[in-house]
Amino acid sequence: MANLIDRTGVITLNRQIAKDIYKIVLQFDDFPQSIHGAQFAHVKLNDKAHVLRRPFCICDYNIADKTLTMCYAVVGKGTEILSKYPVGEKLKVMLPLGNGFVPDKNVKKIVLLGGGMGSAVLPAISRTNPELEYYTYLGFANKDKVALEEEMRALSKEITVATDDGSYGRKGFVTNVLAEDMERISPDLIFCCGPEVMYKALKKALAPFNVPIIVSLEARMGCGIGACLVCNCKVKRNGEEGYARACIDGPVFNLDEVVL
Numbered sequence: 001m002a003n004l005i006d007r008t009g010v011i012t013l014n015r016q017i018a019k020d021i022y023k024i025v026l027q028f029d030d031f032p033q034s035i036h037g038a039q040f041a042h043v044k045l046n047d048k049a050h051v052l053r054r055p056f057c058i059c060d061y062n063i064a065d066k067t068l069t070m071c072y073a074v075v076g077k078g079t080e081i082l083s084k085y086p087v088g089e090k091l092k093v094m095l096p097l098g099n100g101f102v103p104d105k106n107v108k109k110i111v112l113l114g115g116g117m118g119s120a121v122l123p124a125i126s127r128t129n130p131e132l133e134y135y136t137y138l139g140f141a142n143k144d145k146v147a148l149e150e151e152m153r154a155l156s157k158e159i160t161v162a163t164d165d166g167s168y169g170r171k172g173f174v175t176n177v178l179a180e181d182m183e184r185i186s187p188d189l190i191f192c193c194g195p196e197v198m199y200k201a202l203k204k205a206l207a208p209f210n211v212p213i214i215v216s217l218e219a220r221m222g223c224g225i226g227a228c229l230v231c232n233c234k235v236k237r238n239g240e241e242g243y244a245r246a247c248i249d250g251p252v253f254n255l256d257e258v259v260l
């Protein structure tokens with residue numbers, strides 16, 4: 001059952017951290033008592049022309065301080081409006097939504113793999129499960145887009161940044177960079193969040209290694225709570241193709257069950 005509580009948060013920070021990328025922090029009076037990594041928040045803009053909420057990963061959180069951190073790229077009107085809100089502005093936010101990622105007990109060593117803004121989901125995973133060992137791989141188009149490196153360094157045993165054009169970190173697609181390191185790291189599991197094209201590349205690059213891959217899907221969303229079916233995505237379960245709602249059946253899925 002989706003969490004229908006609409007909470008009011010006050011912006012305490014809304015700052016650009018890379019080209020077209022912002023970090024926003026909201027403080028709430030009423031904050032959830034537990035959050036899983038890879039859950040998301042559904043944010044209502046204070047703008048009558050944009051009534052549909054915008055979903056963003058819970059990038060980080062602090063239950064004691066009742067704060068939520070999100071990182072977002074300005075890609076359209078909604079995120080442009082969000083980027084202009086000053087400290088003190090109040091926003092309605094539903095959170096935490098989605099199934100989230102709960103690692104199995106036998107998992108000890110995880111590769112966290114982020115592609116572009118998909119990296120925004122990673123801090124909350126290690127925050128929620130600090131006892132595990134994290135090897136983080138972040139991939140960006142170029143140096144100007146690199147974000148969340150310092151945050152993830154503090155939460156990881158090892159961190160690697162790659163850029164497609166080699167302007168920062170290792171050169172090349174981060175999926176290939178990870179494949180080069182797989183034997184050395186020998187992780188129990190890969191968690192990946194990025195564009196769909198990255199999941200196809202990841203499947204191919206890691207085919208020689210028998211490691212489970214969990215992904216978070218960024219489907220377009222409407223209601224965010226399972227009612228509108230806008231977020232339907234194709235999955236294959238028990239040999240049969242069907243649909244799942246990314247907002248409540250996901251956004252976290254086994255890569256094997258996602259029809260790309």
Ligand SMILES: Cc1cc2nc3c(=O)[nH]c(=O)nc-3n(C[C@H](O)[C@H](O)[C@H](O)COP(=O)(O)OP(=O)(O)OC[C@H]3O[C@@H](n4cnc5c(N)ncnc54)[C@H](O)[C@@H]3O)c2cc1C
Binds near residue numbers: 073
């Ligand atoms: C579960 C989930 C978590 C997300 N987490 C983050 C996050 O942490 N940081 C972040 O920057 N973005 C995240 N997104 C994507 C984010 O919701 C969209 O970028 C945002 O809603 C765009 O709003 P807009 O009005 O600015 O753009 P629009 O004008 O609505 O669209 C502009 C462009 O953005 C693309 N876009 C819109 N919605 C999505 C979407 N859901 N997924 C992928 N592309 C989209 C459109 O195709 C279009 O090219 C997430 C999406 C989902 C479903």
Ligand code: FES
Binds near residue numbers: 224226229232245246
């Ligand atoms: S966004 Fe409405 S059902 Fe998923």
